[in-house]
Amino acid sequence: DTEVTQTPKHLVMGMTNKKSLKCEQHMGHRAMYWYKQKAKKPPELMFVYSYEKLSINESVPSRFSPECPNSSLLNLHLHALQPEDSALYLCASSQPRLAGGNTGELFFGEGSRLTVL
Amino acid sequence: SQQGEEDPQALSIQEGENATMNCSYKTSINNLQWYRQNSGRGLVHLILIRSNEREKHSGRLRVTLDTSKKSSSLLITASRAADTASYFCATAPWGGSTLGRLYFGRGTQLTVWP
Numbered sequence: 001d002t003e004v005t006q007t008p009k010h011l012v013m014g015m016t017n018k019k020s021l022k023c024e025q026h027m028g029h030r031a032m033y034w035y036k037q038k039a040k041k042p043p044e045l046m047f048v049y050s051y052e053k054l055s056i057n058e059s060v061p062s063r064f065s066p067e068c069p070n071s072s073l074l075n076l077h078l079h080a081l082q083p084e085d086s087a088l089y090l091c092a093s094s095q096p097r098l099a100g101g102n103t104g105e106l107f108f109g110e111g112s113r114l115t116v117l
Numbered sequence: 118s119q120q121g122e123e124d125p126q127a128l129s130i131q132e133g134e135n136a137t138m139n140c141s142y143k144t145s146i147n148n149l150q151w152y153r154q155n156s157g158r159g160l161v162h163l164i165l166i167r168s169n170e171r172e173k174h175s176g177r178l179r180v181t182l183d184t185s186k187k188s189s190s191l192l193i194t195a196s197r198a199a200d201t202a203s204y205f206c207a208t209a210p211w212g213g214s215t216l217g218r219l220y221f222g223r224g225t226q227l228t229v230w231p
Binding site for chain 2: 043
């Protein structure tokens with residue numbers, strides 16, 4: 001069982017809709033991530049929050065807007081999406097860095113499968 | 118692209134056989150990680166190997182790392198049907214500006230037949 005919970009599991013939206021994906025973790029992790037994964041492709045990093053501050057934005061279009069209200073929650077607000085944005089959106093969390101270094105183990109949620117019509 | 122390349126893209130074996138997957142990458146790394154993903158599900162972390170380590174074991178998993186060749190391999194011994202999944206390597210690059218970045222390779226789809 002994953003300790004990172006994502007809702008909703010499935011979302012269908014039109015190109016003019018506004019919706020949000022939610023992610024919650026209670027492991028005390030202070031880094032949280034959004035990844036996008038298309039079918040049969042690897043996950044692609046979108047955003048990283050470290051200590052509730054946005055630290056990485058991988059040149060993601062502004063129709064995706066992340067928000068980290070507190071250390072346990074991460075949202076991804078969606079507006080005016082395109083059909084090519086249909087994908088599995090994965091949330092992950094981790095400790096911000098390994099002792100002495102860098103990105104450690106990520107804990108992933110089960111994902112939110114988004115379909116844009 | 119900083120993504121790694123896994124080889125082979127697909128691997129089909131019988132239960133009890135060993136499965137070996139390879140990963141090559143382009144940049145200097147702090148560590149390399151392997152993840153598993155069942156179809157349409159989230160990723161599960163398997164093992165992390167740091168750049169100053171050459172080999173690591175976890176249960177039926179054995180990971181090697183050759184930083185001079187920028188490559189890693191994942192060996193699953195005595196495979197089971199339940200090992201059927203996609204396996205991804207992921208690299209954590211060096212450098213302050215890259216902290217928090219983890220780049221995934223294209224993955225190997227492993228099918229284990231009973």
